[in-house]
Amino acid sequence: MTVRAVAAIGSVVAALASAGCLSFYEIAVETPIQAKLDVSPFQRVLVAGFLAGGSNNIDPNTETARLLRSQLRTKSELKVIDADVLALVDEVDRRRGAGSGSAPQVETPSDEPKIKNEKDLEEYEKIFADVEFWKKIGEEYQGPLIVTGSVLFTEVAKSGMVSRAQPFIDDRGITRYVEQRQFSNMKGFALAPKFVFIDGRTGAQLYSESFHEEALYQDNQNTPALSSYFELMDKLLPGFLNTLSTQKIKGTRILLK
């Protein structure tokens, strides 16, 4: 037996021995992510309503309030207050009318939303800093945590190169895929909500967080606005819920012996 053969056998034995000693266990874990906000002073939450704008295909104010209420009911320990959803845009318009000394603005039948973009929104957002207004609402519901904010749901269209997996059948009759880049027109929706959390006992703002998500589809694909809205909200909800309650991230780790 040559020296080389002895060394080879030795290394195989060493490898087998070490493999034999190697013991590991895969374990399912749930890592807790602490809530961003301490909500222990509150037992109840009021999803008041939102400054909504963008596309008029859906009513983002009502839809968002309804969705957040149902999520909070099942995924947080706070009791959700059932109340009419506030029309904050109208509230701001009413104040503007009163402030200028003229008669309150009269609703004109129009398909155009009052808030079309972020610039329009800026004018309305001052309402979140109105401590007296929120304190008054808080008093009405015995000082809950108030969730409000803005939701901009807009139509978007983009053109550019996109990658697609194109199937083809090779010499042996097996279907394979090749990446193809081609120019494409896409359309879809963008959702940009800002969630504002207010202490209903004092009217003071506790925390706010903004999100932005887009969903683009082929321009020949007819995706309803509402289904796109829910698709986008689905992506944002974990972030929203993590503001109020500890979330658990599921995964696996390897324990070693």
Next chain:
Amino acid sequence: MKTKLWLVAALVALMSAPALADRRSDAKAQVDFGIRVAQKSLWKEAVYRFEKAIEIDKTYGGAWNNLGIAYEQLGRFDEARKAYETAMELEPNNTFIRNNYDLFREIYDRQGRRRNR
């Protein structure tokens, strides 16, 4: 003289080898128990066992790795990071430890960004 010194050194090494082996086997017993309780999601008890194992044998990379996982499950992220990093120092080529650490860092960094906001 040189031969004598070598002889003494060899004797010391031979005598301490069983002691080291004993330490590792005692530590392994703690780790075994820690793994069993971790599999039942009793993470506080698991932490206790893995800490005990490290107390017995500080060079036990597997125990540090397991302690990192257990701390992570209890939301003790800073301690988890230190434990994982010690495990990696002790066993730099262990891909299991590296993978655990990478997965943990994703969560840890996200929490850190939030703390700094």
